[in-house]
Amino acid sequence: MSRAPITVTNLTGGYNGTAVIHNCNMQIAAGEIVVIMGGSGSGKSTFLRHLIGLKPPMEGDVQLFGESLYSVDEIARLRLLKGIGVAFQSGALLSSLTVAENVALPLIEHSELDRETIGVIVRMKLDFVGLLGKEDLLPSELSGGMLKRVAVARAIALDPRLTFMDEPSAGLDPVVAAALDELIIKLRDTLGMSVAVVTHELESAFKIADRIVVLDRGHIIFSGSVAEIKASSNQRIQNLINRIAEDEEFDPETHLRRLVGEA
Amino acid sequence: MEQRLDRLAQRVADTGLTAIQFVAFVGQAIRLIMQSFHLLVRGPSIGQPVRLRHVVEEIISGGIQSLPVVILMAATIGIMLSIQGIHSLRIFGAETQVSFGLALSIPREFAPLITGIIVAGRSGSQLASRIGSMRLNGEIDALTVMGISPVRFIVAPALIGLLISLPILVAVATVASLTAGQLYIEATIGIASQAFWADVLSVVTMVDLAHCFGKAVLFAFLISLIGIVMGLGVSGGAEVLGRATTSSVVTCIGAIIAADTAVALLL
Numbered sequence: 001m002s003r004a005p006i007t008v009t010n011l012t013g014g015y016n017g018t019a020v021i022h023n024c025n026m027q028i029a030a031g032e033i034v035v036i037m038g039g040s041g042s043g044k045s046t047f048l049r050h051l052i053g054l055k056p057p058m059e060g061d062v063q064l065f066g067e068s069l070y071s072v073d074e075i076a077r078l079r080l081l082k083g084i085g086v087a088f089q090s091g092a093l094l095s096s097l098t099v100a101e102n103v104a105l106p107l108i109e110h111s112e113l114d115r116e117t118i119g120v121i122v123r124m125k126l127d128f129v130g131l132l133g134k135e136d137l138l139p140s141e142l143s144g145g146m147l148k149r150v151a152v153a154r155a156i157a158l159d160p161r162l163t164f165m166d167e168p169s170a171g172l173d174p175v176v177a178a179a180l181d182e183l184i185i186k187l188r189d190t191l192g193m194s195v196a197v198v199t200h201e202l203e204s205a206f207k208i209a210d211r212i213v214v215l216d217r218g219h220i221i222f223s224g225s226v227a228e229i230k231a232s233s234n235q236r237i238q239n240l241i242n243r244i245a246e247d248e249e250f251d252p253e254t255h256l257r258r259l260v261g262e263a
Numbered sequence: 264m265e266q267r268l269d270r271l272a273q274r275v276a277d278t279g280l281t282a283i284q285f286v287a288f289v290g291q292a293i294r295l296i297m298q299s300f301h302l303l304v305r306g307p308s309i310g311q312p313v314r315l316r317h318v319v320e321e322i323i324s325g326g327i328q329s330l331p332v333v334i335l336m337a338a339t340i341g342i343m344l345s346i347q348g349i350h351s352l353r354i355f356g357a358e359t360q361v362s363f364g365l366a367l368s369i370p371r372e373f374a375p376l377i378t379g380i381i382v383a384g385r386s387g388s389q390l391a392s393r394i395g396s397m398r399l400n401g402e403i404d405a406l407t408v409m410g411i412s413p414v415r416f417i418v419a420p421a422l423i424g425l426l427i428s429l430p431i432l433v434a435v436a437t438v439a440s441l442t443a444g445q446l447y448i449e450a451t452i453g454i455a456s457q458a459f460w461a462d463v464l465s466v467v468t469m470v471d472l473a474h475c476f477g478k479a480v481l482f483a484f485l486i487s488l489i490g491i492v493m494g495l496g497v498s499g500g501a502e503v504l505g506r507a508t509t510s511s512v513v514t515c516i517g518a519i520i521a522a523d524t525a526v527a528l529l530l
Contacts (some may be wrong), residue, residue, distance in 0.1 A: 075309050079410065081410040090401055092401035092404060106410075
């Protein structure tokens with residue numbers, strides 16, 4: 001049995017019986033930053049939901065720290081999930097709680113620490129993401145970048161061995177995006193954390209990744225280093241990294257039929 | 264002919280779909296009840312304790328904050344029943360018996376029903392909108408990936424909170440309604456307070472109280488579960504959330520009236 005933070009074996013999954021992810025295999029080693037890339041509709045978000053325990057696969061398995069995530073009961077799955085951190089694209093902070101209460105939540109629920117110690121840890125995590133002093137704000141009072149950083153602080157509150165981040169720099173200005181990239185690298189370098197980042201931001205991916213996994217139409221078509229992806233001869237990968245639109249055959253007649261709703 | 268058959272087939276299909284949705288709804292509600300009580304009992308030993316703090320918060324938001332409107336409505340109903348009772352009984356020269364009418368109808372029927380409807384409008388819609396909004400914002404997913412069971416964090420406190428607060432509210436409503444009725448009766452036909460309460464206590468039995476609090480518990484289950492299940496069913500956007508909130512109130516009130524009628528007919 002593998003003890004890697006996460007091992008994905010022959011994963012096929014999707015919605016309502018329709019497969020969106022096909023026979024994917026992946027492993028993330030301890031202290032590794034893996035960037036999962038792909039264009040819109042490539043299945044990144046669905047893949048992530050399978051990895052973080054929110055969606056049972058149609059086939060295959062996901063193992064967290066050597067234990068199967070989906071062949072255990074709900075309580076055992078929740079216990080396994082305590083070992084990971086997830087920063088959602090939207091932040092998904094509890095809107096009725098303040099910033100400090102959001103970050104403190106996993107500590108209150110899963111540790112025996114007293115309030116004072118939890119308060120210190122919360123301030124440390126907020127300092128780590130550059131938000132010390134914002135403890136008493138509500139999520140509705142935060143900017144998009146701040147929401148994402150609070151989500152990261154909450155995700156790392158329990159110092160998990162593996163953290164997932166969904167589009168951490170999407171929609172952020174370049175300065176904040178760069179700060180988040182630095183933060184991810186800091187998590188690996190200072191805490192030895194494994195980080196899986198789902199993104200389509202090429203610049204960010206090339207900056208932080210130890211390894212890049214490319215999803216295309218639900219298939220993993222590439223897994224390798226930044227240097228390897230740049231040198232790849234695969235046309236679809238080159239299209240992705242050089243931002244070239246897919247070369248669909250253009251038939252004026254079919255296009256016209258589509259416009260008038262006949263096709 | 265063919266069109267008629269099509270329409271008939273469509274109606275049969277729609278009815279079947281509604282029946283399936285109803286069964287799924289009931290199934291989910293039963294599952295949530297079982298999970299909630301399981302986590303209430305076993306939660307501390309499996310790392311998923313239902314926090315007393317969350318239950319108290321629900322008692323405050325679902326119960327204590329409803330107190331003013333419940334007291335106001337119950338008192339109004341007490342006065343209305345007194346007015347109508349005196350008016351009707353005067354025909355037979357028996358208006359002094361009005362206290363018996365209030366004693367037999369308020370604890371058994373009006374207090375639970377009025378309180379249930381008020382709480383359905385307030386807490387049922389609040390639950391549906393809060394949980395629906397949490398679903399749309401990904402907060403429920405966030406709880407799950409933090410290893411926190413949404414059932415023990417949201418569902419169980421709401422259910423248990425209402426199971427505690429609704430019987431208390433019904434008791435308060437009963438007292439408020441009878442007191443308001445007594446004050447009106449004393450002011451209009453001069454029945455003294457002691458005589459009124461003596462009449463009330465002479466006719467109210469344990470069976471009446473069992474009806475009163477049994478209905479409160481039944482309505483608490485209905486309101487919380489309808490609000491929760493409708494909230495959990497929200498997906499898409501704000502429009503769906505609005506529909507679920509409105510629908511939860513209508514469904515809660517409909518279910519309360521149906522359950523009340525069934526209890527009245529059967530017991």
